[in-house]
Amino acid sequence: MASVDPAVRAAGARAAGARAVASEPRRKTVSNSFLHRLQRRHFLMFDVLPIAGTAAAVAFLWVQPLGVTEIALLFTFWLVTGLGISVGYHRLFTHRTFKSAPSAAAVLAVCGSMAGQGGVVSWVALHRRHHECSDREGDPHSPNLAGGGLRGRLRGLAHSHFLWMRRHEYPNVAHYAPDLIRNRPLMRVARRYHLWVVLGLLLPALVGGLAHRSWEGAVSGLLWGGLVRMFVLEHTIWAINSFLHMFGTRPYESRENSRNGGIFALLTFGESWHNNHHAFPDSPSFGLTWYRLDPGYWLIRILAAGGLARDIRLPSGQRRAAQRTGRREAAGLDPAT
16 A cells, blocks of 8 residues: 655645644545645656666566575565565554564564655555455455446456555544554654655665676666566555455455465465455454464464564464354354454
């Protein structure tokens, strides 16, 4: 998911103004021309540019062939930033599925920011609104609200996968992420979002230049460890918002159309156990059982072993059994609750 972190200040100021007028209810979303300009700018810089960068990387192979350095940079920075999104942005900051030491939280926030998918406060606010309104009016990126038939499904997929980021209502961060706003150490990291994105591009360029001892190596490192890495990670994460709300298995009842795509579990750091996640959003494990691959949860267990994470609780077997598809209808309960 991509978002516009510079809008945090504007949205926060508006929310503060709203609080000053007791008779006015707090708005859940903000929409104005200033925010839309920021959204378009972010969309072009961090969503469209990686596509052009990937094309440039392929063309640059005529100058600097793909080698071990480029593959290592692509994989390493994909892994670091992907876990920053999955474990940091998603499981820790959005759903608070575990608690972490401040140092670990700061590192996860920096790694997630380097992915270029938006600042942590904006990302969290958008994702919490997604869960609140999932596949209903107000969901910023549902593929299921564009009408029926093949045309409606294709329009929905295009919107949810990519196009929604051009322009959308901005969730009021004072409403959706007050816990993060009160977290001063985290906000010091969040305010430097663009610095971390640039760092995520310059580091692979530096390593590539030193490894090859040439400007060609630096450019190749920037392209493969920076822009291609962003392209690959973005589209795997976005596919969860789009395809996994339309296709896949559905072992658990939930009020939206979330699906599991277990075949993509390693590629998505465990995020593709998406129906599991929507059924149990408070679970730090999306796979829920040991044999369902979930690299994000593996990292949480590693952090816990090092004393950097705690309060890791999985849903009980009884709770999971009660939420199984068909069990709620059999018990006379509404499956959408």
